[in-house]
Amino acid sequence: MLDFIIKRLLQVILVVFLALTAVFFLIRLSGDPTALFLPPDAPREQIEEYRELLGFNRPMHEQYTDFMANAVQGDFGQSLRSQEDALQLVIDRLPATFQLAITALILSLVIAIPLGVLSAYKRNSIFDRIGVGITVLGQAVPNFWLGLILIFFFAAQLKILPTGGGGTWVHLILPTITLATYSIARFTRFTRSSMLDILRKDYIRTAKASGVPTIPLVSRYALKNSLIPIITLVALDLGTLLGGAVITEVVFAWPGIGRLLMQSLMNRDFPIVLAAVFIIALIYAIINFIADILYAYVNPQIRVK
Amino acid sequence: MSANLEKALHNKPAVEVKNKKESRVYNYFANLFRSWTGTLGFIIIIGLLFISIFGPWITPHDPLYADFSKKLLPPMTDGHLLGTDQLGRDILSRMIVGARVSVIIGVLTVVIAGTFGTIVGIISGYFRGWIDVVLMRIVDVQLSFPFILLVLVINAIIGGGLRNIIISLAIGGWVIFARMIRSEVLALREKEFITACVATGVSRFEILFRHILPNLFTPLIILASLQIGTFIIAEASVSFLGFGVQPPEPAWGNMLNEGKDYIFSSWWLITFPGIAIIIAALGVNLFGDWLRDTLDPELKGD
Numbered sequence: 001m002l003d004f005i006i007k008r009l010l011q012v013i014l015v016v017f018l019a020l021t022a023v024f025f026l027i028r029l030s031g032d033p034t035a036l037f038l039p040p041d042a043p044r045e046q047i048e049e050y051r052e053l054l055g056f057n058r059p060m061h062e063q064y065t066d067f068m069a070n071a072v073q074g075d076f077g078q079s080l081r082s083q084e085d086a087l088q089l090v091i092d093r094l095p096a097t098f099q100l101a102i103t104a105l106i107l108s109l110v111i112a113i114p115l116g117v118l119s120a121y122k123r124n125s126i127f128d129r130i131g132v133g134i135t136v137l138g139q140a141v142p143n144f145w146l147g148l149i150l151i152f153f154f155a156a157q158l159k160i161l162p163t164g165g166g167g168t169w170v171h172l173i174l175p176t177i178t179l180a181t182y183s184i185a186r187f188t189r190f191t192r193s194s195m196l197d198i199l200r201k202d203y204i205r206t207a208k209a210s211g212v213p214t215i216p217l218v219s220r221y222a223l224k225n226s227l228i229p230i231i232t233l234v235a236l237d238l239g240t241l242l243g244g245a246v247i248t249e250v251v252f253a254w255p256g257i258g259r260l261l262m263q264s265l266m267n268r269d270f271p272i273v274l275a276a277v278f279i280i281a282l283i284y285a286i287i288n289f290i291a292d293i294l295y296a297y298v299n300p301q302i303r304v305k
Numbered sequence: 306m307s308a309n310l311e312k313a314l315h316n317k318p319a320v321e322v323k324n325k326k327e328s329r330v331y332n333y334f335a336n337l338f339r340s341w342t343g344t345l346g347f348i349i350i351i352g353l354l355f356i357s358i359f360g361p362w363i364t365p366h367d368p369l370y371a372d373f374s375k376k377l378l379p380p381m382t383d384g385h386l387l388g389t390d391q392l393g394r395d396i397l398s399r400m401i402v403g404a405r406v407s408v409i410i411g412v413l414t415v416v417i418a419g420t421f422g423t424i425v426g427i428i429s430g431y432f433r434g435w436i437d438v439v440l441m442r443i444v445d446v447q448l449s450f451p452f453i454l455l456v457l458v459i460n461a462i463i464g465g466g467l468r469n470i471i472i473s474l475a476i477g478g479w480v481i482f483a484r485m486i487r488s489e490v491l492a493l494r495e496k497e498f499i500t501a502c503v504a505t506g507v508s509r510f511e512i513l514f515r516h517i518l519p520n521l522f523t524p525l526i527i528l529a530s531l532q533i534g535t536f537i538i539a540e541a542s543v544s545f546l547g548f549g550v551q552p553p554e555p556a557w558g559n560m561l562n563e564g565k566d567y568i569f570s571s572w573w574l575i576t577f578p579g580i581a582i583i584i585a586a587l588g589v590n591l592f593g594d595w596l597r598d599t600l601d602p603e604l605k606g607d
Contacts, residue, residue: 243451
C-alpha cells in the first residue's frame, strides 16, 4: 500500500509539473504580452525596456528554468496589471471556489443518490423514467445557459435573488443549482447503474427470498455495496465539477478562481494564469490521488497491480 | 411442401445476397424506429444536417444585416419569428447560420481528435513497451486537468476563430479516444483469432490492418457519436465566455454572450440559442445511446 501511495504521489508531482510546462510554452509561443500594456505608438526603446524588465527578451530555456526554479518556491511572479503576488491572488480566491463546489457537491449527492436508487429499484417505473429523463436532459443543458435562465427568472422577473456577486448564502443559491445540475445527471446515472449491478446479484435475491424488508434490503445490503463504485466515480468526476465551477463563477460574478482565471486570460495577465493552472492542476491531482487511494483501500486487487 | 422446397432450392444465390443486404439496412431502421428516443435523435440529426447544409438559402433575413430602427424586437413582430437582437439582426436567421458552425465544429473535431487518438491508441496497445508507457503517461497527465478548462486556456492563448476552436477542442479531446482504443486493442490482442493469426505466420502489419482495425470500427463509432455532443457544448461554453467563435460570425455560444447584457429587458436573446444547443446535444446523445445499445448490447443498461 505504501508503495502504491508513493508511486501515486510522484505522479501528482509529475502531473502538476507537466501541466505548468505545457502552459508556459504555449504562452511564450503565442507572443509576449508587453504590447498590451503600452500604447500602440510606444517608442521602440520603451518596448525593449519593458521586455527587459519582464525578462521576455531572454532565451526561452533560460526563462523556463528561471520560472520553474521560482515556481517550486511558490513564486509565480507578480500580476502584470496590479503588481500583486500572483499566487497569493489565486489562493485568496480559493475559499469562494471551494464553498461553491462543496455546496453543489452536497446538493447533487443528496438528490442524485436517492433518485438513482429509486430509479434502479423500481426499474421501468415512473421513477425510473424521471431519473433517466433527468440524466439525459441534464447532460444536454449547458450550465452557463441554465445560469442565465435562472438569473432571468429569479433575479430579473421575480426579483427575489441577486443576479450575482458573493458574500452571503443568498448569493450562493443560484450558482449552486446551476453547478449541481450537471452533476445530478451524472451521479444519478452512476448510482442507477451500480445499483442495477448489485440488485442482480444472487445474495440480494436470497435476502429478498428470505423475507428481508425492502428498506433494509436496499439500504443495508444493496446501497452499502454499490457505494464503492459510486464514491470512486464521484471522486473522478470532481474535475468536471471544478471545470463547471469556472464557467458558473463567470456567469454569476462569483469571486472564485474561475472568474480570476477568465479575467487574467482576457487581460493576458500570464503570471496569474500560470498560478491558477498550478492550483487547479494541484487540486485536481490531489482529488484523483485520494480517489485512487480510497479505491485501492476498498478494492485490494488494485493494490497488487 | 415439396414445391416450396424446390422453389427455395431454385432461388438464385445472387438474389439472396442482395436481399440479405437490403434486409440488414432494413433491420437497422426497424430497430431504430422501435426506440422512440433513437428515432427522436435521428430526426434531430437529420434536421440539423439539413439546416447546416442549406442554412444560407433558408434564412428568412440576412443574418448579418443590422437595422438599428428594429433593434430588440420581441418574437413574432415585423416578420421576425424569434425577434431581433441588440443590433436589429434577425435571431432565427442567426441561429440557422449558427447551426452550421456547431455542426462543422462537432464533426471536424471528432474526426481530428478521433483519428489522432486512434493512431495513438493503436500504437500504444499493439506495440506496447516503452512507447506505451510514454504515451499513456501523457494521456494521464492530460486527463488530470479538467477538459473544459484545458480547451478554454488553450483557446484563450492561441486566439479565437473557427479554426483555433477546432484545434483547441481536438487537443482537449483526443485522449479519450486514445485511452478507449488502447484498451480495445489490448482486449483484441488476447482473442483467439489473433493468436491463430500469429501462429499461422500472418505478418504484424497484416494482423493490425486486416484483423484489428476493422474490429475497432464499432467502439469508435459509438464513442465518436457521444463525443460530438460534448464538443458542441464545449464550443458553446468557450464562445459564450468570449473566446472561440468571434462575432459578428454567429454561433449559438456567442449569441448568448451578446444577449446576456439584455437579460432584464429582452428574454428572447438568451432563450432561443440555448434551446438550440440543448436540442442539438440531446439529439446527438440520444442517437449515440441508441447506437451503443444496438451495436454493443453488453453495455446496455448503463
